[in-house]
Amino acid sequence: MRFSFTEEQRQMRDALRSSLTESCPSGRVRAAWKTPDAALRTELAEQGILAINLPEDAGGLGLGAQDWVLLAEELGLVAAPVNLIETLATNPTLAAIGALDLASQVGTGAEYVALEEPGGYALDADKAAGILAVRDGRVGWLRDATLVAQTSVDGTRRPFKVDGRFEAVDADATELLDRAALAAAAELVGLSRRMLDLAVEYSKSRRQFGKPIGSFQAVQHHLVDALQRIAFAAPAVYRAAWSVDTNHPNRSVHVSMAKVYASEAALFTGRKALQVHGAIGYTFEYDLHMWMKRAWTLSSAWGDVRHHTDRVGQFVMSGGQDA
Amino acid sequence: MDLEFSDSEKRFRDDARAWLEANVPRTPLKSGDSREGFAEHVVWEKKLHAARWSVVSWPAKYGGRDASLVEWLIFEEEYYRSGAPIRVTQNGIFLLAPTIFEFGTEEQKERILPAMSSAERLWAQAWSEPEAGSDLASVRSHAERVEGGWKVYGQKTWTTRGAFCDGIYGLFRTDPNSERHKGLTYLLVDLNQPGVTVRPVERIDGDESFAEVFLDGAFVPDANVLGGVNQGWKVAMSTTSSERGLSLRSPGRFMKAADRLVDLYQRRPDPGLRDRVTRAWMDAQLYRLYTFQTVTRMIEGGEIGADSSLNKIFWSEMDIRLTETALELLGPDAELLGGSPHAVDDGDWMLDFEFALAGPIYAGTNEVQRNIVAGRVLDLPR
Ligand SMILES: Cc1cc2nc3c(=O)[nH]c(=O)nc-3n(C[C@H](O)[C@H](O)[C@H](O)COP(=O)(O)OP(=O)(O)OC[C@H]3O[C@@H](n4cnc5c(N)ncnc54)[C@H](O)[C@@H]3O)c2cc1C
Numbered sequence: 001m002r003f004s005f006t007e008e009q010r011q012m013r014d015a016l017r018s019s020l021t022e023s024c025p026s027g028r029v030r031a032a033w034k035t036p037d038a039a040l041r042t043e044l045a046e047q048g049i050l051a052i053n054l055p056e057d058a059g060g061l062g063l064g065a066q067d068w069v070l071l072a073e074e075l076g077l078v079a080a081p082v083n084l085i086e087t088l089a090t091n092p093t094l095a096a097i098g099a100l101d102l103a104s105q106v107g108t109g110a111e112y113v114a115l116e117e118p119g120g121y122a123l124d125a126d127k128a129a130g131i132l133a134v135r136d137g138r139v140g141w142l143r144d145a146t147l148v149a150q151t152s153v154d155g156t157r158r159p160f161k162v163d164g165r166f167e168a169v170d171a172d173a174t175e176l177l178d179r180a181a182l183a184a185a186a187e188l189v190g191l192s193r194r195m196l197d198l199a200v201e202y203s204k205s206r207r208q209f210g211k212p213i214g215s216f217q218a219v220q221h222h223l224v225d226a227l228q229r230i231a232f233a234a235p236a237v238y239r240a241a242w243s244v245d246t247n248h249p250n251r252s253v254h255v256s257m258a259k260v261y262a263s264e265a266a267l268f269t270g271r272k273a274l275q276v277h278g279a280i281g282y283t284f285e286y287d288l289h290m291w292m293k294r295a296w297t298l299s300s301a302w303g304d305v306r307h308h309t310d311r312v313g314q315f316v317m318s319g320g321q322d323a
Numbered sequence: 324m325d326l327e328f329s330d331s332e333k334r335f336r337d338d339a340r341a342w343l344e345a346n347v348p349r350t351p352l353k354s355g356d357s358r359e360g361f362a363e364h365v366v367w368e369k370k371l372h373a374a375r376w377s378v379v380s381w382p383a384k385y386g387g388r389d390a391s392l393v394e395w396l397i398f399e400e401e402y403y404r405s406g407a408p409i410r411v412t413q414n415g416i417f418l419l420a421p422t423i424f425e426f427g428t429e430e431q432k433e434r435i436l437p438a439m440s441s442a443e444r445l446w447a448q449a450w451s452e453p454e455a456g457s458d459l460a461s462v463r464s465h466a467e468r469v470e471g472g473w474k475v476y477g478q479k480t481w482t483t484r485g486a487f488c489d490g491i492y493g494l495f496r497t498d499p500n501s502e503r504h505k506g507l508t509y510l511l512v513d514l515n516q517p518g519v520t521v522r523p524v525e526r527i528d529g530d531e532s533f534a535e536v537f538l539d540g541a542f543v544p545d546a547n548v549l550g551g552v553n554q555g556w557k558v559a560m561s562t563t564s565s566e567r568g569l570s571l572r573s574p575g576r577f578m579k580a581a582d583r584l585v586d587l588y589q590r591r592p593d594p595g596l597r598d599r600v601t602r603a604w605m606d607a608q609l610y611r612l613y614t615f616q617t618v619t620r621m622i623e624g625g626e627i628g629a630d631s632s633l634n635k636i637f638w639s640e641m642d643i644r645l646t647e648t649a650l651e652l653l654g655p656d657a658e659l660l661g662g663s664p665h666a667v668d669d670g671d672w673m674l675d676f677e678f679a680l681a682g683p684i685y686a687g688t689n690e691v692q693r694n695i696v697a698g699r700v701l702d703l704p705r
Contacts, residue, residue: 001332001393002325003612003619066324200701215704220697221690227701228633235612242324257605306598313601316585322608 003235005070013070017077019047024078026287032081033155033290036124040082042109049084051107053091058103060091065179065241069186073237076190079291081156083123085187085302086115089180090132093139097169102129114162115180116142117301121150121159131162132176139176140168154293175244178255181302182244185237185255185262191295192230192262192269198288199223199273206278219276226269233261250322253315256308263299263308270295326615328397335390336397342374343405351669355411356532361487364411368442378416378440385432386440392569392618400575404582411484415439415446417570419492421562422509426550434546435511449479449493449512449536450559457691460503460556464538465496466510472544473497475512478537483685485534486523490514494555507555511547512538528677563687568631569618571686572638574611577645580675581607584649587668591652600652603645610638629699632692639682639689646676 005013023043031037044050052068054060061067068088075084087106090113094103105111106129114128125131126149131142145164152159200223203214213219240258243251270292274281281288299305315322328336352367353360371377372386380395381387390398410416416439423435438444455461464477475495482491491512498506514521518541523531550558581604588600613634617627649672650657661670683689697703 001328001615001619002622003615004623005324200703204704212704217690217694217697220701220703221693223701223703224633224636224693224696227696228636231630231633232609232613232637235616236609238324238616239326239612242326257608260605261609309598309601309605312605313597316601316604317589317597 003238005066005238009067009070012067013074016047016049016071016074019043020074020078020080024080026079026290029079029081029156029290030287036158037081037156040080041112044082044084045107045109050087050109051091051104053088054103054107055095055100058095058100059107060095060103064245065182066238066245069182069237069241072183072186073190073193076187076192076294077194079156079191079194079294083112083114085180085183085298086113086123088183089176090115092179093132093169093171093176096171105129115176116162117180118177118303120301122162123160124158125160125162126158131164133162133166134173134177135166137173138168139171139173140166143167152297154290154297156290156294157297174252177302178244178252181255181259181308182237182240184298184302185233185240185258188262188266188295188298189230189234189237191291191298192226192233192266195266195269195273195288195291195295196223196226196230198291199226199276202280203276213276222272222276226265226272229261229265229268233258233265236261250315250320253312253320253322256303256311259303259308260305260312263305266295267299328393332391332393332397335394336401339376339379339398339401340405342376343401343407346370346374347405347407351406352408354530355409356484356526356528356530358487358531361411361484364408365442365445367408368410368412372441377412377442378420381420381436381440385436392621393615396573396575396614396618399573400578403573403575403579406579411487412439412442412445413571414448414483415444418448418562418566419446419511421565421570422492422549422558425561426509426558430546431549444490445484445488446511447482447485447488447491447534449482449485449491451481452478453480457688459494459559460507462494462496462507464493465499466508466543468497469542472542472547473508473510474518474540475510475538475543476540478535480533480535481524481685482521482534482536483532485514485536486521486531488514491536492549494559497555498553501553504556506553507559508552509549509555509558510543511549512541512543513547516541518542528674564627564629564631566631567635567686567692568627569614569634571635574607574614577607577610577638577641580642580645583668584645584652587649587652587672591667593652596648596652599644599648603641603648606641606644610641613637629695632687632695633700635686635692636683636689639679642679642682643676646672646679650676 048061051060052063056062106113111129114122114125114131116122116133118134122131125147131145133142142162142164145162148161150159203219204212206213237258240254243254280286352363355361355364378387379390379398383389450459452462466473466475494507495510496506497508518539520537522535524533526532584600584603656667659666659670
């Protein structure tokens with residue numbers, strides 16, 4: 001029993017953190033609301049991140065969810081305007097169906113494979129070399145797809161309603177969607193951490209009644225409650241990464257728990273952070289809303305709280321044991 | 324990351340499970356918070372001790388098994404899973420003992436710990452006073468220096484099981500010119516002596532589990548000063564994080580409660596409450612994960628620290644959500660106490676709910692925990 005990351009995993013996280021702190025300030029996120037940020041994919045590819053979970057014969061690092069989960073969290077921290085979830089989810093699927101050429105192109109950032117969120121939308125489908133989807137529990141390509149562009153509340157996201165000829169492939173749909181939900185959960189934890197940081201910093205500098213607002217107990221308790229949710233969501237996410245890697249029999253239950261707690265932490269933290277900021281947080285010019293909006297979209301994508309609670313419920317009510 | 328248990332941890336679990344299955348009383352004991360029930364529980368504690376299951380994580384020479392932290396968690400899971408009686412020794416073995424391990428002299432360890440693990444002497448905690456609740460540093464009880472020790476004066480209150488235990492531990496002002504956190508000493512006071520009056524006080528559940536302890540010149544020998552005269556605050560605080568963070572409420576307790584709730588749901592399904600039952604189960608699992616993360620950090624040389632307060636907030640509020648859900652499932656039967664012909668599960672859920680309501684109050688109220696996290700973890704201004 002050892003519930004912690006390895007030294008290498010932490011180092012990868014730290015390396016990505018310092019590079020993103022430099023390269024992805026909030027101004028870059030804001031800019032991506034106007035013009036999609038194609039360069040960021042290339043930058044991540046250069047650091048090996050787009051190929052992290054590809055096999056070596058597709059030019060990848062052959063690593064697993066425990067290696068990428070902290071990286072996804074880092075991308076959430078800076079609200080990076082990039083669809084890493086799709087890539088982390090689809091990479092092993094591409095490898096499993098033997099699409100190694102395409103996979104290695106994804107790894108270098110030259111190509112992008114979109115993934116339709118079940119019942120929902122596919123991001124940047126217009127730029128994709130292929131669109132994967134899950135229909136009736138099977139994975140497949142959507143060929144000759146028609147795309148209908150939509151506008152997301154999060155201006156960095158470009159969702160398309162997609163439809164097309166479904167060409168099934170031999171890959172596990174639940175595994176694919178579990179990876180997507182896990183990656184989303186990890187990003188949500190990162191988003192939450194930054195929203196809390198913003199609120200904590202603000203509460204130390206903003207003064208009212210002659211004192212920093214962070215000295216008021218009502219404000220403090222808002223922040224502590226957010227921290228508590230984040231602190232408890234994180235281990236659920238990390239455990240799910242281990243379960244994905246080990247293909248644990250209860251993997252899907254663990255992923256669902258991760259997504260439930262991470263979604264709630266992010267929604268809750270967003271609300272509390274906004275409250276602590278007062279009206280400034282309600283402006284378009286202040287950064288908070290970009291994190292909040294990403295949190296709204298990711299908490300409902302890849303299975304919302306209801307969906308995942310229901311999936312755990314089915315397990316528990318049918319006598320499932322998880323000790 | 325490796326979330327599997329090792330072979331030896333699995334064997335440890337099997338051993339614990341086998342012993343508990345063979346030995347846990349078939350009919351539940353009377354409440355450990357009543358005089359009669361307390362005596363029954365002490366008998367059980369002695370049985371646990373005889374088989375060396377009473378304090379698994381302690382060194383063998385004090386009655387333990389030198390079990391690791393992970394094994395201790397496993398034992399706790401098995402203990403609750405088996406439906407074994409509550410631990411009336413808890414405030415000794417989980418709260419006083421860690422302080423003795425850290426600050427006690429060899430003589431104190433050898434004298435106090437074996438008698439604690441064997442349930443020959445049971446301990447109650449005496450922090451609270453009528454004027455000192457959350458603000459513990461305002462204690463008024465004091466001790467006067469006499470030949471060979473101290474005479475203590477004052478009143479302690481809410482002393483859980485104080486009416487049944489043999490000794491109390493708490494803070495006393497030993498320096499009359501001191502204020503607040505200074506000049507306090509951590510003393511162990513024998514209750515069976517002149518100068519001590521203990522008055523039981525009924526709790527809302529009807530058990531006489533609270534006690535008021537009146538001290539009027541009771542004697543405390545120097546050998547019962549824990550950690551040095553006027554050092555009491557530091558001594559008392561040193562173990563509060565392990566209490567809140569780990570030892571007081573182990574995950575096994577809530578996993579068992581969640582399993583019982585799922586079982587109740589299956590007997591009385593109500594689709595409108597299904598998600599809440601699921602949530603209670605998930606919360607218990609989440610608490611377990613959080614605890615394993617904490618334990619790993621400790622094994623790797625880290626500390627529990629102030630974020631243990633987050634833990635206390637989580638388990639106490641989870642417990643209320645869980646028991647409230649049970650009462651909703653029970654509907655009109657929720658009010659029926661044990662002994663009622665139609666009581667479900669012998670009315671236990673209402674008692675569990677009543678006790679859950681105390682969680683945000685004892686062991687430092689949740690407001691105080693939030694203040695601690697705000698100051699020490701988030702570094703917010705005062
Ligand atoms: C079931 C049970 C068992 C107990 N067992 C024991 C025991 O064995 N030994 C023992 O010594 N004590 C015991 N206690 C007492 C417990 O430790 C105290 O109740 C607790 O410390 C709170 O003190 P108080 O009751 O005086 O409340 P107060 O301190 O008067 O608090 C009343 C309310 O004011 C709030 N408040 C106080 N200060 C602040 C602040 N700074 N910021 C925000 N809010 C604040 C509190 O959070 C609370 O909501 C037990 C209590 C219960 C319910």
